[in-house]
Amino acid sequence: MRSPVAFASSPRLALIVVALLVFLSPEPGNVSREIFAAETTTTAEVAEGLTCQCGCGLTVANCNMPTCSFSVPIRAEIDAMIRKGMSRAQIIAFYRHKYGEKILSAPTAEGFNLLAWTMPFIALVLGGGLIALVVGRWRSNSPSAPSGSKPAGEPSSFDPELRRRLESELKERR
Numbered sequence: 001m002r003s004p005v006a007f008a009s010s011p012r013l014a015l016i017v018v019a020l021l022v023f024l025s026p027e028p029g030n031v032s033r034e035i036f037a038a039e040t041t042t043t044a045e046v047a048e049g050l051t052c053q054c055g056c057g058l059t060v061a062n063c064n065m066p067t068c069s070f071s072v073p074i075r076a077e078i079d080a081m082i083r084k085g086m087s088r089a090q091i092i093a094f095y096r097h098k099y100g101e102k103i104l105s106a107p108t109a110e111g112f113n114l115l116a117w118t119m120p121f122i123a124l125v126l127g128g129g130l131i132a133l134v135v136g137r138w139r140s141n142s143p144s145a146p147s148g149s150k151p152a153g154e155p156s157s158f159d160p161e162l163r164r165r166l167e168s169e170l171k172e173r174r
Contacts, residue, residue, distance in 0.1 A: 041086075044061050047075060047078060048060075048062075050074065051102065051103055051105045053103070054070045101113075
């Protein structure tokens, strides 16, 4: 059986305890989720999630045209929606329903758009696997010796007469 000290020092247990505390923590007593979300939602946060439709290619929050026919009225509408108590998700859903997917500054993680989010990671994993496979094959293929020859480690059998001549020539050169 594990000792209490060893069990308490387990990183997995610590992670589980923290997760339980976060998910089971009570909500503030007299504040509903909608009011809390409306108080923390700002126009800039919502406008960052929407793409300006004037052709500048920026978000509604970053459109730098002072008299933009799209971003200026949208920011005013977002302010009014926040004052009514709408959350960021509700406001973005409203504009998504009104203008379609093109209004979103980032694709949603559902349907075909899920492929746009996951494809770079899939490509990295497949590319890394391919590189590992190729390097593994290169390392396993040692340089091959010509056919009919013996590897360098094995002694070859010489003709005794040739060996004697070689030794005598070496002695003469010394």
